[in-house]
Amino acid sequence: MISGLYAITRETDDTARLLAAVQAAVQGGAGAVQYRDKSGDVGRQHEQASELLRLCRRRNVPLIINDSLRLADLVGADGVHLGREDGSLQEARIILGYDKIVGLSCYQSLKLALAAQAAGADYVAFGSFFPSTTKPEAARAELSLLRQAARVIHRPIVALGGVTLQNAESLIMAGADAVAVIGGLFDSDDVSDTARQFTDLFIDETED
Numbered sequence: 001m002i003s004g005l006y007a008i009t010r011e012t013d014d015t016a017r018l019l020a021a022v023q024a025a026v027q028g029g030a031g032a033v034q035y036r037d038k039s040g041d042v043g044r045q046h047e048q049a050s051e052l053l054r055l056c057r058r059r060n061v062p063l064i065i066n067d068s069l070r071l072a073d074l075v076g077a078d079g080v081h082l083g084r085e086d087g088s089l090q091e092a093r094i095i096l097g098y099d100k101i102v103g104l105s106c107y108q109s110l111k112l113a114l115a116a117q118a119a120g121a122d123y124v125a126f127g128s129f130f131p132s133t134t135k136p137e138a139a140r141a142e143l144s145l146l147r148q149a150a151r152v153i154h155r156p157i158v159a160l161g162g163v164t165l166q167n168a169e170s171l172i173m174a175g176a177d178a179v180a181v182i183g184g185l186f187d188s189d190d191v192s193d194t195a196r197q198f199t200d201l202f203i204d205e206t207e208d
Helices: 015-027 042-058 069-075 089-096 110-119 143-152 168-174 191-207
Strands: 004-008 032-035 063-066 079-082 101-107 123-126 157-160 178-181
Touching (some): 004 157, 004 191, 015 042, 032 042, 042 063, 069 089, 089 110, 101 110, 110 123, 110 143, 168 178
Parallel strands (some): 004 178, 063 079, 101 123
16 A cells, blocks of 8 residues: 655665665655666666665565566566556556556546556556656646545555645645655655654644
8 A cells, every 4th residue: 555655766876875865764654665767777776676675675665666667577676656658557467466566657637547547556646746856847737636536546646746845735635645755855954854744744634
């Protein structure tokens, strides 16, 4: 089950720094970690993903691989996150098996999310809700999309794109079960404390 803070890694060739940052995020309460690296350096990707998997397994936190079914399969990751050009859910099930997590990007489309749910996706992701330095050209999603999705989607709903401590609560209140965060988490001076603050937003919402 994907819920709470969904930490997405910064791309870096400094593996020790990457591991330290993810360790801090997990200590702060991150419920899942996604490894994201677009460098094309397969050796680095394999090394980093393998090390992250060991770290996450020690804390019982799932490691999801962004985009690459091949890498997820090679390292035995807990799942994969697929965009529209990264392969199908059916292919992911064949390669990874039915016990792995498969999440799909649904962008600004409730129709895509409904199709993903019908096909058996484990979670759906919408965005970008706010300006993002990772994908500055990404089209914007509206909060109303989360409210609509919460009524008809019975899988975890992940909100992403420019998420910070200042705007995350609006996503949670609109229906997000998890928020996917890169810069708003890993660019902070204290990653563990920031992760804890994100996690507390979900606790507060549950209590309300």
